[in-house]
Amino acid sequence: xxxxxxxxxxxxxxxxxxxxxxxxxxxxxxxxxxxxxxxxxxxxxxxxxxxxxxxxxxxxxxxxxxxxxxxxxxxxxxxxxxxxxxxxxxxxxxxxxxxxxxxxxxxxxxxxxxxxxxxxxxxxxxxxxxxxxxxxxxxxxxxxxxxxxxxxxxxxxxxxxxxxxxxxxxxxxxxxxxxxxxxxxxxxxxxxxxxxxxxxxxxxxxxxxxxxxxxxxxxxxxxxxxxxxxxxxxxxxxxxxxxxxxxxxxxxxxxxxxxxxxxxxxxxxxxxxxxxxxxxxxxxxxxxxxxxxxxxxxxxxxxxxxxxxxxxxxxxxxxxxxxxxx
Amino acid sequence: xxxxxxxxxxxxxxxxxxxxxxxxxxxxxxxxxxxxxxxxxxxxxxxxxxxxxxxxxxxxxxxxxxxxxxxxxxxxxxxxxxxxxxxxxxxxxxxxxxxxxxxxxxxxxxxxxxxxxxxxxxxxxxxxxxxxxxxxxxxxxxxxxxxxxxxxxxxxxxxxxxxxxxxxxxxxxxxxxxxxxxxxxxxxxxxxxxxxxxxxxxxxxxxxxxxxxxxxxxxxxxxxxxxxxxxxxxxxxxxxxxxxxxxxxx
Numbered sequence: 060x061x062x063x064x065x066x067x068x069x070x071x072x073x074x075x076x077x078x079x080x081x082x083x084x085x086x087x088x089x090x091x092x093x094x095x096x097x098x099x100x101x102x103x104x105x106x107x108x109x110x111x112x113x114x115x116x117x118x119x120x121x122x123x124x125x126x127x128x129x130x131x132x133x134x135x136x137x138x139x140x141x142x143x144x145x146x147x148x149x150x151x152x153x154x155x156x157x158x159x160x161x162x163x164x165x166x167x168x169x170x171x172x173x174x175x176x177x178x179x180x181x182x183x184x185x186x187x188x189x190x191x192x193x194x195x196x197x198x199x200x201x202x203x204x205x206x207x208x209x210x211x212x213x214x215x216x217x218x219x220x221x222x223x224x225x226x227x228x229x230x231x232x233x234x235x236x237x238x239x240x241x242x243x244x245x246x247x248x249x250x251x252x253x254x255x256x257x258x259x260x261x262x263x264x265x266x267x268x269x270x271x272x273x274x275x276x277x278x279x280x281x282x283x284x285x286x287x288x289x290x291x292x293x294x295x296x297x298x299x300x301x302x303x304x305x306x307x308x309x310x311x312x313x314x315x316x317x318x319x320x321x322x323x324x325x326x327x328x329x330x331x332x333x334x335x336x337x338x339x340x341x342x343x344x345x346x347x348x349x350x351x352x353x354x355x356x357x358x359x360x361x362x363x364x365x366x367x368x369x370x371x372x373x374x375x376x377x378x379x380x381x382x383x384x385x
Numbered sequence: 386x387x388x389x390x391x392x393x394x395x396x397x398x399x400x401x402x403x404x405x406x407x408x409x410x411x412x413x414x415x416x417x418x419x420x421x422x423x424x425x426x427x428x429x430x431x432x433x434x435x436x437x438x439x440x441x442x443x444x445x446x447x448x449x450x451x452x453x454x455x456x457x458x459x460x461x462x463x464x465x466x467x468x469x470x471x472x473x474x475x476x477x478x479x480x481x482x483x484x485x486x487x488x489x490x491x492x493x494x495x496x497x498x499x500x501x502x503x504x505x506x507x508x509x510x511x512x513x514x515x516x517x518x519x520x521x522x523x524x525x526x527x528x529x530x531x532x533x534x535x536x537x538x539x540x541x542x543x544x545x546x547x548x549x550x551x552x553x554x555x556x557x558x559x560x561x562x563x564x565x566x567x568x569x570x571x572x573x574x575x576x577x578x579x580x581x582x583x584x585x586x587x588x589x590x591x592x593x594x595x596x597x598x599x600x601x602x603x604x605x606x607x608x609x610x611x612x613x614x615x616x617x618x619x620x621x622x623x624x625x626x627x628x629x630x631x632x633x634x635x
């Protein structure tokens with residue numbers, strides 16, 4: 060049986076998170092057998108044949124002039140239609156903004172369960188099992204799928220894409236779409252960029268977060284400068300967001316974003332349990348805090364005890380010097 | 386306009402999670418139960434709309450055991466008019482099953498707006514809202530960071546990676562609130578007193594055959610113990626060196 064992957068495009072470009080999902084589907088297909096089929100909603104082919112190298116055998120293109128922007132209803136019907144055609148054993152989405160909105164709609168349409176924001180998928184005795192964090196990462200659950208197709212969304216940055224040079228291009232086939240723009244009761248009029256050029260926290264390789272110890276919003280300038288030097292995205296603790304120093308979109312933790320970057324630098328964050336929940340799956344954690352007893356040091360790989368106002372500018376300088384030498 | 390707000394009772398975010406002996410569920414010992422934080426933004430927005438229109442009714446609904454009544458009572462104290470408790474002792478982590486129970490109750494209510502929080506902070510699934518919308522064939526926007534009602538339509542902004550999607554929404558519709566949509570009020574003493582007299586209608590419901598089955602619940606592997614690389618400015622040099630040579634991250 061095949062595996063179906065929703066291939067997400069924005070502005071005519073396939074998003075990296077969809078390559079991750081294709082990579083995982085391809086790995087599962089090696090055990091389960093069957094082809095990896097993608098389905099993409101777009102106004103025109105965004106170069107789907109090239110996804111052969113990412114693990115796709117075939118891509119169904121649901122083309123409609125109105126599909127330049129996300130159309131919740133139209134996209135959900137298209138993915139459900141693809142499932143009718145392909146009759147997959149499982150449907151994979153990226154747990155991106157679009158995937159987390161779209162997947163539940165498709166699941167409700169198909170009448171099957173959905174495991175959201177998974178961090179691992181394995182096959183046990185021919186059965187799919189998904190691992191996903193709950194309580195923002197304070198615990199993990201494993202779930203099984205009593206119905207077919209199994210539906211899963213995969214957390215960004217956790218699964219790796221395949222760089223499969225030499226693989227055959229994917230066969231791109233049209234998928235008949237039924238879409239009436241006027242029937243879209245919730246219609247995206249436009250997309251407003253708020254952080255142009257910066258990776259979103261959920262997709263960032265490096266995050267530099269600041270906490271209440273910075274004493275005021277103006278002092279986030281040094282956090283931004285360090286982030287700039289590291290090529291990082293800026294995050295914040297709940298205390299800082301609740302105080303209005305940073306927008307909520309920056310919040311890391313249980314009522315903010317759960318993140319898994321390669322490197323997480325926590326500055327002047329003491330480490331409340333709800334914050335730790337949101338970032339403890341980061342690959343490497345650096346904590347900078349003047350209180351040597353701060354709970355953040357218990358989960359940090361590397362700790363630096365010091366006053367942020369003194370050490371952060373020095374750290375930024377040191378990173379800049381390194382960058383200059385490379 | 387009737388507005389329905391679907392709320393969930395969850396473990397407080399300060400909870401240290403312990404797994405029950407069955408290996409599948411949260412050990413409830415010592416857990417403080419609260420209204421899901423995101424649901425507060427949903428309820429607050431519904432109350433503001435009712436106040437602005439000067440008419441209408443806000444009904445809160447919750448699926449769960451008898452314990453959820455305290456959360457419903459709190460929502461009434463914040464200002465909801467009445468509550469419906471969809472009572473079931475089997476609380477499976479199965480969003481579709483819960484969505485079906487809610488959709489069946491909501492369908493004859495014909496609410497102009499059905500509100501949810503963007504996700505519950507226990508299972509973090511973020512599914513029940515859009516599933517209910519799909520089952521009722523209603524328009525839906527999730528992760529709502531801004532919302533302005535304009536008659537039978539609403540202007541809504543949804544938080545996405547690095548930006549926002551601006552939606553035009555036709556009512557009736559389902560909306561799932563993000564933190565920051567508003568500043569939720571606290572229940573006043575007067576509200577708490579008034580809530581005691583407001584009705585909570587209790588209805589027994591049954592969740593259908595499972596769509597998703599939890600096999601196990603466990604704690605994540607503890608992180609390997611790290612180390613303090615240094616103090617103050619001298620530590621900066623060491624930190625840069627370990628990040629470069631040991632962790633190979635910069």
